[in-house]
Every structure is written in C-alpha cells, then in structure tokens.
Amino acid sequence: AQKVTQAQTEISVVEKEDVTLDCVYETRDTTYYLFWYKQPPSGELVFLIRRNSFDEQNEISGRYSWNFQKSTSSFNFTITASQVVDSAVYFCALRRGNSGGSNYKLTFGKGTLLTVNP
Amino acid sequence: AAGVIQSPRHLIKEKRETATLKCYPIPRHDTVYWYQQGPGQDPQFLISFYEKMQSDKGSIPDRFSAQQFSDYHSELNMSSLELGDSALYFCASSLGGLTEAFFGQGTRLTVV
Numbered sequence: 001a002q003k004v005t006q007a008q009t010e011i012s013v014v015e016k017e018d019v020t021l022d023c024v025y026e027t028r029d030t031t032y033y034l035f036w037y038k039q040p041p042s043g044e045l046v047f048l049i050r051r052n053s054f055d056e057q058n059e060i061s062g063r064y065s066w067n068f069q070k071s072t073s074s075f076n077f078t079i080t081a082s083q084v085v086d087s088a089v090y091f092c093a094l095r096r097g098n099s100g101g102s103n104y105k106l107t108f109g110k111g112t113l114l115t116v117n118p
Numbered sequence: 119a120a121g122v123i124q125s126p127r128h129l130i131k132e133k134r135e136t137a138t139l140k141c142y143p144i145p146r147h148d149t150v151y152w153y154q155q156g157p158g159q160d161p162q163f164l165i166s167f168y169e170k171m172q173s174d175k176g177s178i179p180d181r182f183s184a185q186q187f188s189d190y191h192s193e194l195n196m197s198s199l200e201l202g203d204s205a206l207y208f209c210a211s212s213l214g215g216l217t218e219a220f221f222g223q224g225t226r227l228t229v230v
Contacts, residue, residue, distance in 0.1 A: 035218060043206060045161070045221040091160060098215040103174035105151060106219060108160040 002027045004094050006109035013082055014117050021077045021112045023092030029053075031097025034068065034075045035106065040088040051075065053097065082116045089113050120144055122222035124209050130228045131199050139194040139225045143211030149173070150192040151219060152184060153208040161208055167192060168214065199229045 003026040013019045025034065036048040049059065051068050059066045063080045079086055093106040123142040131137050143150050149168045153161035163176035167186035178184075181199075186192045196203060206226050210219040 033218075037221075043226070044223045045208060045210075047218050047220060050218045096215075103166065104149065104212060104215045104219070105163040105166055105174055105176065106153075106161075107163075110160050 002029075002032075002094050002096075002107040004092050004107055004109035006090075006092055006112050008112045009110070010113045010115070012115045012117065015084060016081050017116075018078060018080050019082050019114065019116075021079075021090050021092075021114065023075045023077065023109060025073050025075065025092070025094045027094060027096075029096045033095045033097060035093040035095070036066070036075075036077050037091045037093060037108075038088045039091065039111070045091070048077075079114075082114075084116050084118055087114060087116045122209055122211050122220055124207075124222035124225050126225060127223065128226050128228075130230060132230055133199060133201065135199050135229075137196045137199060137227060139196070139207055139209075139227070141192045141194070141209030141211075141222060143190055143192070143209070144220055147211035147213050147217075147220075148190070149212045149214055150186055150190070151210040151212075152178075152192070152194050153210065155206040155208060155224075157205070164194070196227075201229050203227060204229045 005024045032053045034051045038046040065078045067076045089111045091111045092109045125140045151166040152164040155161040164178040165184050166174045170186045181197050184194045206224045208224045210221045212219045
C-alpha cells in the first residue's frame with residue numbers, strides 16, 4: 001500500500017519569508033513517482049513537479065525548490081521569498097512507476113494550507 | 119495548449135436525484151481518472167479508464183458508475199444522491215504512466 005504524510009496541516013508566514021513544506025512517503029514499489037500539486041482558493045489542481053525514484057537531484061524553478069531524499073523517504077518543497085499569491089493548499093502525491101499495466105492513480109497526502117500574509 | 123475540460127462547473131441537485139459529470143481529456147491522452155474531494159479533504163481516487171476499459175477502481179460507491187467513450191471522453195453517473203456526495207469532482211488525464219496527470223477545473227456538486 002502507498003501512503004503520503006504531510007504532517008503540517010497549516011502554515012502561516014509573512015511575505016518574503018522562506019517556507020518549507022514537508023512530505024514523507026511509504027511505498028513497496030521499487031520505482032515510483034512523486035508529485036507536488038497546488039490548489040489555490042479557486043479550487044483547481046495545478047501540477048508543480050514530478051520526480052521519479054531514480055532521480056535524487058534537487059530541482060530549482062524560480063522561487064520553488066524541491067529536496068528529494070530517498071534515504072528518509074522525503075520529498076520536501078521550499079518556497080523562497082514567499083508571496084501572497086503563494087497562498088494555497090499544497091498536496092504531495094505518489095504514484096507507481098512505469099512497470100507495465102495501466103493503473104497509475106495518485107495517492108495524495110492530506111495537504112498543507114499555506115497562508116502568506118502581507 | 120488544450121487542457122482537460124469538465125462540465126458542468128457547478129451542479130446543484132436534490133437528494134435522491136441523479137447527476138452526470140462529463141470529462142474531455144487532453145487530446146491523445148489515453149487514460150482518464152476520476153477523483154472526489156470533500157470539503158477540507160485530499161482528492162480520493164474513484165475510478166480510471168485506459169483505452170476505454172476500466173483500469174482501476176478505488177472507493178467508488180455502487181451508486182456511481184462511469185465509462186469512457188470511443189472519443190475518449192468520460193462520464194461519471196451518480197444516482198440516488200446523498201448529502202455526503204457534495205464535493206468537488208475532478209477528472210484528470212494522462213498518456214498512460216508516461217506523463218503526469220493533468221487535472222480539469224473540477225465540477226462542484228452540491229446536494230441539497
């Protein structure tokens with residue numbers, strides 16, 4: 001069974017602060033993918049990043065960065081110099097790798113509500 | 119770029135009524151997923167289709183059914199609606215396991 005844990009239910013920061021959202025996962029699959037999605041107040045789910053289990057390189061995209069550590073089963077997300085527009089619920093998700101078959105459903109964590117105050 | 123289209127965006131139904139939600143995946147995507155997100159909850163997987171065949175099933179009530187048609191669009195049919203069915207219903211599509219799942223904007227169903 002797959003499981004994703006986002007221990008932080010809510011985080012509140014002041015604009016320009018850095019903030020890290022934690023994600024810990026469990027899986028028996030040897031290959032898998034990890035994802036982060038953003039859900040702003042308008043409700044849509046916006047894809048942010050996909051990382052496969054073979055690639056432990058950290059990634060930076062503008063103010064966003066991701067730290068994948070297989071040894072601790074963690075895939076943390078950092079926003080640098082946060083802005084009010086970053087306020088949203090952020091979901092970490094897990095999916096099996098491309099090992100054949102056709103069931104690629106996502107298992108989501110409970111989400112972290114980030115509020116960035118001006 | 120074309121995205122996943124869901125209709126309607128909002129739907130209000132009374133208890134015991136039926137509802138049909140539609141999903142049009144991104145062109146050339148062969149896999150469609152349905153998720154249900156209750157208030158303050160994470161999205162829960164309901165069902166998926168690959169090349170018009172059901173490929174996986176999650177916590178979908180027996181009152182719900184779904185199918186994928188020859189043009190790859192999918193419909194989620196919900197009968198005997200209950201108050202607890204009020205939720206945001208997402209459809210997503212992907213090219214099998216080769217791409218991430220792209221989500222539609224969701225259908226907000228309110229059962230009164």
